[in-house]
Structure formats: structure tokens, C-alpha cells
Amino acid sequence: MRIICVDDYDEMSKKAANIVASQIILKPDSILGLATGATPLGMYKYLVKTYKDGHIDFEQVKTFNLDEYYGLDKENKQSYYYYMHENFFKFINISKESVNIPNGMAKDIYQESLEYERKIRQCGGIDLQVLGIGRNGHIGFNEPDIKFEALTHMVNLDEQTINDNSRFFDSMEDVPTKAISMGIKTIMHARKILLLASGKEKADAIYGAIYGKITPKLPASVLQLHPDVMFIVDKEAASKLN
Ligand code: F6R
Structure with missing residues (x-):
């Protein structure tokens, strides 16, 4: 596990974009695992700039993508589909067919999950998975639990996650309580994280x-077992490490 502490959000974003860009330069047909939320927005901005600079x-x-809210369609401004298009995909030369985001409107979420896993396998697996982290230690939407959920699945979001996500919605009633998320095994199979x-x-x-015990009660602790994981944390997020 490599831990890089940087001064602030901007430096974190720049460094992350450089790592993703290097991955693409070294392997032009890379399979990227992507996250949404507030954290990677700066990284996407720098990646768009790197693309525009040629x-x-x-x-x-x-x-x-790691996850999608259950019950939100692609046109919904709070969906992760919309987020990815508005913040990243519409600015770069990626084809529609190359973008995969779980379908939160799927009638049969179990089938949708199996199909998502099949597609990832068919592409040869994820080369580089980008993650944010929830205040409760969730990665993707794998919430604290009594066991690690392995594959893509339907999730009941934690009260804390629902509260945290409410900042993006007009009212508390609009905040989805369920999501479809890659599982811990899906994430751990990525070659780099x-x-x-x-x-x-x-x-x-x-x-x-x-530093904590590896436990599904803090899902991100499982990353201690991954052979190639890098954390980029700003001073504030790193403040309890010393
Ligand atoms: C989003 C995701 C989540 C977020 C996490 C942190 O695709 O998988 O795990 O990374 O909830 O969200 P922010 O970045 O908004 O603090």
C-alpha cells in the first residue's frame, strides 16, 4: 500500500489525473473503473485538460463505473450516468459503447448485476480502479456490514450515506435509499487501485x-490485502495518520 499525502484537493486531483493519464499512455486500451461523488470531480477536470492538450x-x-442509484434514470440530473456525461464523457473522445454504468432502472437487478460482472470479465478485467471513500469507510456503495459482499449487487444505503448524499438533492425525500454497486471482490480484482x-x-x-483491523465493518480496510493500491490523501484526510 502506498500512501501519498498532498497539501490540498487540487494537488490530489492533479496527481490522480496524472496517474490515470500515465495508465492510458502506457496501455491505450486500458479498462478503467471510475467513481462519482465530489472527490473525483477535480481529477476529471484535469483529465479533460490533459486530453484537450493532446x-x-x-x-x-x-x-x-462503480455504482448507480436504484430508481434513477439516465436523464435524472442526480444519476451517476448524468454526472459522468456532464463532468467527463462529453468532453473526451470515448465512444458510447465503451462506457459502462450499472442500470439503476433495470427490472431485474440480479440479472443486471450478473451481466455487469460478465462484461467486466469479457474485457479482461479492470486495469485501474479509482475509488473515493465514504465517511463510514464504504467503497463503491459497499456499506459497513457483517460480511464482504463479493460481486455487483443491490445495496441498501446507510443512513449516514443517505444524509451525506442529500447535499446533492433538493429534498431528503428525493435521496435514493438503494443503489447497485460493484462488490468488494469486483473491486479487489482490479490490477491497480x-x-x-x-x-x-x-x-x-x-x-x-x-491501520485498522480488516473488517467488513469498515469496507475500505480490505484494500490492505491488495498488492497494488495507492491512496492519495490531502492533509486534512491524513490528519489522523501521525
Ligand atoms: C461513488 C462512490 C462512493 C463515493 C463516496 C465518497 O461512485 O462509489 O463510494 O466515492 O461516497 O463520496 P464523495 O466523494 O462525494 O465524498
């Missing part, structure tokens, strides 16, 4: 993920 090409890249965290509200989760 340094990277997404023509052969394929992407798989890059976790980003910024802000003091992530400090406890970051401490637990790095």
Missing part, C-alpha cells in the same frame, strides 16, 4: 482503512 486519447479506453480522499470528515475512515 496528451491522451480515449479512443480505445473502456470504462466501468487508486483511492482519493480529501477533507477532515474522511480522516477517521482513512485511518481505519490503513
